[in-house]
Amino acid sequence: xxxxxxxxxxxxxxxxxxxxxxxxxxxxxxxxxxxxxxxxxxxxxxxxxxxxxxxxxxxxxxxxxxxxxxxxxxxxxxxxxxxxxxxxxxxxxxxxxxxxxxxxxxxxxxxxxxxxxxxxxxxxxxxxxxxxxxxxxx
Numbered sequence: 001x002x003x004x005x006x007x008x009x010x011x012x013x014x015x016x017x018x019x020x021x022x023x024x025x026x027x028x029x030x031x032x033x034x035x036x037x038x039x040x041x042x043x044x045x046x047x048x049x050x051x052x053x054x055x056x057x058x059x060x061x062x063x064x065x066x067x068x069x070x071x072x073x074x075x076x077x078x079x080x081x082x083x084x085x086x087x088x089x090x091x092x093x094x095x096x097x098x099x100x101x102x103x104x105x106x107x108x109x110x111x112x113x114x115x116x117x118x119x120x121x122x123x124x125x126x127x128x129x130x131x132x133x134x135x136x137x138x
Contacts, residue, residue: 020045022055023110024062025117026088028103028128034117035095037088037105037128038066048112056120059109063122070125072105073137085137089130102127102138 024040040062045051068074072085092100105124108117129138 020048020051020112022051022058023113024055024059024107025110026063026105026107026124027117028100028105030097030100030103034106034108035092035097037091038084039091040066045111048114052111052118055109055111056118059107060120060122063107063120067124070123072124072126072128072135083135085128085135088128089133089135092130093133098130098133100128100130102129104128 022043022045024042025036026038026040027034027036029035040059043055043058045054063069066074066077067084072083072088074084076082076084076087088105089100092098105128107120107122109120110117127138129136
């Protein structure tokens with residue numbers, strides 16, 4: 001039985017290594033670090049060396065869909081009536097940050113969990129501001 005469990009674990013590990021991921025997230029710069037404010041769904045890609053453009057395009061399209069190319073005052077797609085800016089403040093609040101004054105939000109992507117996150121060139125057209133964890137248009 002232990003042998004079967006080991007074989008299944010190895011098979012799962014080998015399969016996981018064949019999965020190439022494209023990650024996308026929005027960040028604000030706080031001091032000398034980037035802080036994530038919105039995580040997009042991870043998608044799979046075919047190759048870690050040649051699919052950078054594919055990952056960039058998916059990330060860019062998702063940003064455009066959610067924010068209308070950079071607005072934080074758009075209601076999120078989940079039907080809860082909450083603005084994207086509020087979702088971002090909620091993410092910060094979950095990290096213990098309830099106060100944030102006038103920060104631009106930048107979009108980054110990451111391929112196969114290798115190397116640095118890459119800036120897409122896209123950013124919010126307004127600033128993200130949070131007071132007591134609540135978003136306000138600043």
